[in-house]
Amino acid sequence: MSTSSPAMAFVASLSALILILTASSASAYPSSSLSATAYEVLESNNFPEGILPKGVTGYDLDPSTGKFSLYLNSSCSFSLEGSYQLRYKPIVTGVVSRNRLTNLGGVSVKVLFLWLNIVEVERVDDELEFSVGIASAGFSIDNFFESPQCGCGFDCGTRESLRLRGGLASSI
Template sequence: MSLLPRTYPVILLLLLILHFALSLASDSPSAYEMLERFGFPKGILPEGVRSYNLVHDGGFEVLLSCDCEFRVDGDGFLLRYGKRITGKVKSGQLKELNGVSVKVLLVWFGINEVVSSGTDLYFHVGPLSASFPMSDFKECPKCRGSRISTDIVLDS
């Protein structure tokens, strides 16, 4: 007797498991949908999210396809998002942020916290903050293009 007929149930089982795993993966909410579940507008993340990971304690990692810059409030502040953004999230609060910065005059400062309160978002840079209406973040901004790193590393 051939082994081939016995392998049919095993192959069928493997195909069913693969199909189930793929259907679960496709039902996972996007990073933008997860932001909305925590009380944030989807537009605080630019277009181009490749993947994200959210763990039980609220820690997260978002991977973008490239570094990204865009303006908030028309000709206002210039925001920069790195390819990798990390932090912790809970309802109405993004804290311990890394990978997001704002240009003030000629200097870039890291945004370490974003708080959602009423109809406004408060972006914190150390002890300072600026507020913007959530309506400014209804749509995901398009990046101005990937930036070229200006960081210089010298080997001694």
């Protein structure tokens, strides 16, 4: 009986350790259904929600490191004011912290004829600085208070109202 007692104690200790590790890893990666929305996480880090398109279906976030994965139903692309084309892959990754998004993956912008990955976004006062690694550009934060919609950006209502009035074909 005394020979099985140390073995039983070892199994009980090992089981307790597994339960503790499982519980701690679950709290390090909270389910998006139990936490704030992706847009609220951005706002809590001093970013406007409009840097993400409408339609985020979920995300994973490690609050201790800021590493995240963000999920969309599918690839998403749109033009902004006819001058910039943006593309989001179905999964966007990176690290979020106060005033900074770094190590971004899954977001690109078309510059001339090339698609360049946006690798970092930094908020400096009332501007957002977007970096593609070798170059960056700053834009007023006022441009990002509303989230664009996949496919049409901010022109969705305008295009829809033109189509309903029969004016879309003549405006193309």
